[in-house]
Amino acid sequence: MQPSGFNFQQNHFQLFGLPQSFAIDSTQLDLHYRALQAQVHPDKSAHLSEAEQRLAMQHSTQVNEAYQTLRNPLKRARYLLSLQGVDTQEETNTAMPVDFLMEQMEWREAVAEAGDVSVLDELEARLHRETHALENELAGKIDNEKNYADAAGLVRKLRFMEKLAEEIHSAYDEIDT
Amino acid sequence: MALLQISEPGLSTAPHQHRLAVGIDLGTTNSLVATVRNGISVVLNDDNGRAMLPSVVRYAAEGDVIVGEAAQAAQSEDPVNTIVSVKRFMGRGLKDLGEISRLPYRFVDSSSTGSGQGFGMLQLRTAAGAKSPVEVSAEILRVLRERAEASLGGELVGAVITVPAYFDDAQRQATKDAAKLAGLNVLRLLNEPTAAAIAYGLDNAAEGVYAVYDLGGGTFDISILRLSRGVFEVLAANGDSALGGDDFDQRIHCWLLEKNNLSALSPQDTRLLLTHARTAKEQLTEHAETRITAVLSSGELIDNVLTREEFQAMSQNLVQRTLQLLRRALRDAKLGVADVKGVVMVGGATRMPQVQHAVGEFFGQMPLTNLDPDKVVALGAAIQANLLAGNRSGDDWLLLDVIPLSLGIETMGGLTEKIIPRNSTIPTARAQEFTTFKDGQTAMSIHVVQGERELISDCRSLAKFELRGIPAMVAGAARIRVTFQVDADGLLNVAAREMGSGVEAHIAVKPSYGLSDAEITRMLQESAQHAQDDMLARALREQQTEAKQLLEAVQHALAQDGALLSEAERTCIEDRMGSLNALLQQTDHQAIKRGIEALNVATTEFAQRRMDTSVKSALAGHNISELGN
Structure with missing residues (x-):
């Protein structure tokens, strides 16, 4: 079962027929994702040969991977930069601005000390706003200025924000237990 | 009325032939088989008109294998050879079971037997020899396959077998193995709450976010799904594969032991009281109180009255645990209670009033119970089996499910x-x-x-x-x-x-x-x-690993190129190696980190010299144009 228009060599944007930019039409992304899965999902070939089932699994896996990458702003930015040959150096480049690091430490303390859900709710809302602002800035750097070095710096900041979101998530569970 | 399709003599009916496929709900307490007949999903009954097959297998001394009602009837009289709730043992080793003393079985540590099926999984010693949970489950599935083939009049193309969404890899694999052992072609393992969502969603043309609360005999699942234009997308799943109706029975059982000052019961008496406990639980769904009377093998009479309030109090933390997992699933889905349009109740244990009340209160709406909670999973599985067998075209739906554990x-x-x-x-x-x-x-x-x-x-x-x-x-x-x-x-x-x-x-x-x-x-x-402890432990181990790697590398470099260093330089490096080694004996990850940095600084110049030397030796004997290739 080789559905028409499915090509392993395409990049994630081409796969969903979307322009290669940070700004993304999430409604279109969702629609195209579902349309593609409706063609390639293993459930469509469960009654066919093993080879066809295996192919379906590979295609469906790739569509899931592409969707998860484009849907998440941090992953999308990282992917866009990799298409431009830019390494975001998230593991190696630890030279963050001092004020940003100070802020991160304050965040973490606030999360660790949060005693109830309402405090976490506030922290989460604030994190959401600041993450959103960073993402807007990132869109400008990638789509308009094509300043990929600055964009890589913003990706590194967003990675910190993502870790913070994970910490807030476990803090909720902890309060619940 | 459905029209009969009559083919012309000599013409094959193959292209339009309906392929026989079933959905099987392999439950902890009861199992069911369903199929799509004339476009409608129906549960297939046995010869006596019963839909539910008790998931009980008895290996009788005469060598017979008895499955279902008859086996269930013998469980108090022959508890050792009558396997109840075998689903709880699927994919499990002996050491995984907390308190096996409460269970009336003779367990075998199968690492000593080394037989093919279910190697490493626990086994049960019965009159018919040691049996793995996979074999016991296969007996249940075989009965359902035979029921379906007799009812549908032909061999099955395949089956969809349901599993709790929170089943891990070992439990899923064991279930698939059991189906194969029973002679079934497994079209798909389908998560139970997702199967219920299909039955409910297609029936009601539902759109929006739904929660499926599935409390079965031995497992609890919570799934959050988005239903949209024929797509069933699971956003988050959570659960506890060791929490179910059985645990509510256990609470009553323990209460009976306490009330009557009993301890160390025989397997027969344990099974007897558990059976009475279950009956009492079911009685309390309709009645405010129930009377439990039983005669133990010693002749001692048990006679207690249990009220609904008492039962609710003793089982309150079980219900609270499900709500806790519910909150986690919602957080994982990044949704709030207000986003949930409807709550579908699945599993016989959701009939308990305290469960209905707690879930209704949590969501601020009445849970949906218009589909029989005992049958909805099998009905949904049959609908999916019909699709997977290739019987439909055009108005298909799409299922996007998730993996429950990292x-x-x-x-x-x-x-x-x-x-x-x-x-x-x-x-x-x-x-x-x-x-x-x-x-x-x-x-x-x-x-x-x-x-x-x-x-x-x-x-x-x-x-x-x-x-x-x-x-x-x-x-x-x-x-x-x-x-x-x-x-x-x-x-x-x-x-x-x-x-x-x-x-x-x-x-x-x-x-x-x-x-x-x-x-x-x-x-x-x-x-x-322990998120916090984990982070500290992780940081420490990372630093320890890095330090050891660095020490090994420097040691190696000194042995190889020590001649590149002056005496003073070498002493400085060796001093810092010594202090880093000392720091490794302690647990301060930040101190180790500083020690690593100090050693790194001390060896920077050394590394540069080694690099220069090796580049020179690599270049020796080559001309520039060669290197360009």
């Missing part, structure tokens, strides 16, 4: 590297690169785990395998790419490949044990409680 592998220092996070849509694959730790290392072992914690010892071990024949290189030069593939059944396959040489190792993860009941609970609770 998968990862062990890295240096006993840490988990998460490869596939929980709630990833399946099928999915992730590849991760790892490198060798020592110079000349030619083998690498890969340890696959499932769970949410950071330390390997806190996660469930799924499998270990070895990649051999890695070409000898300096530490860090080999690139081992490990690929995890989770298929649409939620089953894992792992492959590893050395990128330079192409050496490859494949493994279908057929683990010895599944995640234990208690372990899943513990893992999730501790995941939250």
Whole structure:
């Protein structure tokens, strides 16, 4: 079962027929994702040969991977930069601005000390706003200025924000237990 | 009225032939089989008109295998050979079961028997010999297959078998093995709440976010789904594969023991009281109180009255636990209570008034119970089986399900590297690169785990395998790419490949044990409680590993190129190596980090000189144009 228009060599944007930019039409992304899965999902070939089932699994896996990458702003930015040959150096480049690091430490303390859900709710809302602002800035750097070095710096900041979101998530569970 | 299709003589009916497919709900307490007939999903009854087959198997002394009602009737009289709730043992080892003393079975540690089926899984010694849970489950499935074939008048093309959404890899694999053993072609393993959502969603043309609360005999699942234009997308799943109606029975059982000052009952008496406990639980759904009377084998009379209030109080923390998991699932889905349009109740245990009340209060709306909670899973599975068998075209729907528990592998220092996070849509694959730790290392072992914690010892071990024949290189030069593939059944396959040489190792993860009941609970609770401890432990181990690697590298360099250093330089480096070694005996990760930095600074110049020397020797004998190629 080789559905028409499915090509392993395409990049994630081409796969969903979307322009290669940070700004993304999430409604279109969702629609195209579902349309593609409706063609390639293993459930469509469960009654066919093993080879066809295996192919379906590979295609469906790739569509899931592409969707998860484009849907998440941090992953999308990282992917866009990799298409431009830019390494975001998230593991190696630890030279963050001092004020940003100070802020991160304050965040973490606030999360660790949060005693109830309402405090976490506030922290989460604030994190959401600041993450959103960073993402807007990132869109400008990638789509308009094509300043990929600055964009890589913003990706590194967003990675910190993502870790913070994970910490807030476990803090909720902890309060619940 | 449906029209009969009559083909012309001599013409094959093949292209339009309806392919016989069924959905099977293999439950802890009861099992059912359903199929789509004339476009409608129906549960298939036995000769006596009963839909539910008690999931009870008795191995009688005469060699007969009895399944269902008759086996259930004999459970108090022959508890050792009558296996009840076998689903709780699927994919489990003996050490996974918390208190086996309360269960009236003779367990076998199967690592000593080494038989093919269910090796490593616990076994039960019966009149017919040692039986694995896979074999016991296969007996139940065989009865359902025969019922379906007799009823449909032909051989089945395949079956969809349902499993709790929170079943791990070992439990899923065991279920699939049982179906194969029963002579069934497994079209798909389908998560029980998702099956219920299909039955409900297609029936009601539902759109929006729905929660499926599934409290069965031995398992609890909560799934959050988005239904939109024929797409069923699971956003998050959570649960406890060791929490179900049985646990409510156990609470009543314990209460009876306490009330009557009983201890150390015989298997017969234990089974007798558990049976009475279950009846009492069911009575309390309709009545405000119930009377429990039984005569023990000693002749002692049990006669107690249990009120609904007392029962609710003793089982309150079980209900609270389900709500806790419900909140986690919603947070994972990034949704609030207000986003949920409807709550579908599944499983016989959701009939308990305290459960209905607690769930209704949590969501601020009445849960939906218009489909029989005992049958809805089988009905949904049959609808999906009909689709997978290829009987439909055009108005298809699409199911996008997730993996419930994170998968990862062990890295240096006993840490988990998460490869596939929980709630990833399946099928999915992730590849991760790892490198060798020592110079000349030619083998690498890969340890696959499932769970949410950071330390390997806190996660469930799924499998270990070895990649051999890695070409000898300096530490860090080999690139081992490990690929995890989770298929649409939620089953894992792992492959590893050395990128330079192409050496490859494949493994279908057929683990010895599944995640234990208690372990899943513990893992999730501790995941939250010890997030902080984990981070500290992780930081320490990372620094320790890094320090050891650095010390080894410097030692190696000194042995090789020590001549490049002055006496004073060498002393300085050796001093700092000594202090880093001392710091390694302690547990202050920040001190170790400072020690690493100090040694790094001391060796920077040395490294530069070594680099220059090796570049010179590499260039010797080559001309520029050669190097350009």
